[in-house]
Amino acid sequence: MVAAVVVAVSCPALAQRAAPSQQQQTVTPAGPQSVSALAERLLPAVVNISTTQKAQRRGQGRVPRPRVPEGSPFEQYFEEFFGDGDRQPRIPGPGSSLGSGFIIDAEEGIIVTNNHVIADADEIVINFHDGSKRTAELVGVDTKTDLAVLKVDPSGKKLVAVPFGDSDQMKIGDWVLAIGNPFGFGGSVSIGIVSAQNRQIGSGPYDDYIQTDAAINRGNSGGPLFNMKGEVIGINTAIVSPSGGSIGIGFAIPSNLAQHVAGQLREFGETRRGWLGVRIQSVTDEIAESLGLERAAGALISGIEKGGPADGGALAAGDVILRFNGKEIRDVRHLSRVVADSPAGEEVTVEILRDGQPMTVTVVLGQLEESEAKTSDSSDDQSGDTEEQLTSVTVLGMEIREINDETRAEFGLSEDVTGVVIAKVEAGSSAAEQGITVGDVIAEVDQQSVSSPGEALDLINDLKNQGRRNAYLLIVSPNGDTRFVNVRIR
Template identity: 60%
Template sequence: MTTRTVMHAMRKACLAVTVAAMTATVAIPSFVTPAAAQGPESVADLAEGLLGAVVNISTSQNVKGSEGPNTVPMPKLPEGSPFQDFFDEFFKDRQGGRGGEGGSRKVQSLGSGFVVDAEQGFVVTNNHVIADADEIEVNFSDGSKLKAELVGTDTRTDIAVLKVDPAGKKLTAVKFGNSDTIRVGDWVMAIGNPFGLGGTVTVGIVSARNRDINSGPYDDFIQTDAAINRGNSGGPLFNMQGEVVGINTAIISPSGGSIGIGFSIPSALASGVVNQLREFGETRRGWLGVRIQSISDEIAESLGLDSAKGALVAGIMKGGPVDNGSVQPGDVIIKFDGKDVDDTRDLTRIVAESPVGKEVDVVLMRKGKEETVKVKLGRLEDSTDTAEADDQDTGEEQNDVAPTASVLGMTLTELNDASRSEFGIAEDVSGVVVKEVAADSAAAERGIAAGEVITEIAQETVSSPKDVIDRIEALKKQGRKNALLMLAAKSGELRFVTVRMD
């Protein structure tokens, strides 16, 4: 077959396909409208009204010439070496001073931000954009520049608030929207300063919500495929109404460029932090004063719960709001101030967003029964010294020789002066000491280590190796597959683990 014959056959085939497509009936699901299927026709009008509120953040920091992990030492040259002048000039330029000693160099970085108050000149950005900066400058879309002062930062959410003096300049501001109303698949628009280019608009959708990327205690990111690159940090993520629903903060990228996986702090979290930084220059978060851990399927089964939901209280902090017995280790918090608690992240975030001093209702499961307790919240920032256990000697005397027993791969012994001294166990810890753990045992699989103390089994206190064995046998007779152990570290910090009994 000649080339011309082949081309003629291909044209006939294409014509047949075209005619078939014109005569066929295309089925479109009734719930998808043509406009929704195509996406927004244009975001030009929306972008035009928002570009003026988005700014570039330029920072500078003076660094000593001899500082930094990449500092290269000045080589030692023979007296009168012809290369002396060359190396002197090279290291003076590179490290900010002759031989890198006593000089300094200015390091600059770029990021993004947005104006939230045009009259007072408040600007929001990321904390990591301005961290350690000596000077901060805000660059506007019209080319003007203003020096900025730092109002306050919050490292836990990576948010910072700056202030500029408009000095007669008319600024454009944007407002926070409600990120709780956005859905996966909604269109969003990012504006920022990628790679220092400035005024860059990208469009995408909300790819996912409630993402935890292990960047902080309040991770609840919006994931988007709108292009976000280096320099976009601190810039806004808009919905199609022009409201800020997120602050662009992080990306996942092996290359450093956008691969369609970017993360934004939701406005529902960010707006409260921004308001506190504007008012107080710092955050004032609620504090419950409990140590919590996630509930696995095994723990849920051991506690008799219908599902692995809630936050398990693993310990109570001394001097905290619930150090009065209202909440106890082993309780499972399922609702806080009227909001459902599905996991530990929910509880951490809801408590932090609650006002200091507020009295709230806490719904919890205690030994299979639902109870409601009222708690007055403390302040998280005041709680840094209350988490450690008291480790002072009480002078109590106990027998030095204690019986031992073996169960679930653990060798157990009574807690007395000898075992406290051997493992450095705090005086306020009570229970049964784990003396040894057999390799490849059920206890070893759960990370139980020698020196830990079993304080409870299935929410019943134990004080001797015999108590432990009796509780294990009782659980086996009940048909339980796992034993729920509350363990205390040598400092007194508690955690729950489940150990297989088969």
């Protein structure tokens, strides 16, 4: 019989495996252990928004139903709520839950939400976290950023407000918390991270979205996206989804943009954006090389608006705007946002590159809204001279029509919706597979805005000629939700 012998061996490697180092013992957890305290503090500031409006039928497509496991307790509920594929969609009627919002001023009763949440409403009702309700009045809306400011009478009620944070301080990977009213269930909390920044999804001229994987669904629109300090750093607005449900790609308006717009709506009841009065285009690598720039950045002036702020000679076609009021300009969209955020009437400094030489000039900004009103009046005067355009085309398995008074009434489209409306969808087509239905609106093709069926057809034909296999479409659903879809061309 051999006796077992235990030998004590001094081995640094074994010792390290046996006992974690001091550094390993103090490693910070990868994510928050719990957000329960934060959620409890923030939930009272988030509200559900419902409206009273005339019920109307918005086309003949069906509302996509959430996918639930067969036999689920919710299956019958969803069947009753969304109907089946042969039914007409149930358009929200009086008192229907539409979206979310949040209180930014408890003393004044000020609430921020998305414009598409309250568009065309005859009456707006705010449902608070404690179950109480109050009617709200509309302070102002901005269709370009899809924002709206509401006001309720705060007397006799203790409201809870949340502050705006600095969205520019957020980094990819930072934790965020979304609170809203998905599918009308009431205050719900989801958590995720910042997936990307400065996203352009083609919803307007000032696209600059925060992308997040925090679950955002129908009804979350207008609700806040918080940082871990409980500050609003975004307003949940749109998702990319073939079904209408969250697939982890949601977009929020950055708080720095929203706070500026909300401030103007509160003060003036409208936006008063700065206007430079120049036509601009991107600085490509080829242009940058020809101008002696180290990299493609800034915005190239292609023309000067007659009678605009820059018409005095300070700026000229061919100038490259490198900085605006001290801010380095990344690209064309960045310049548009920075100018719009500047007050009308303010004198600004513009650093440019002209004939290879850097220069600094000053310009007094005009007001964008005033210039747009003049342009609209001019267009109305000349409308009789335009050639007749195509009013309907069939492409990619869809019949698309122009949006006019007749189609707005037929499909229940609000006045601020632009693009082309889908009148028919072929069964089994790629468009049908992507969840596109009658009454949806194509706002963009390949990130280019369309306003007529002819424009959409030309862009899709261009994609065919380029050998592209898919058309990248921005779809606006009848309830105002936006999403991107890829529709097969061949």
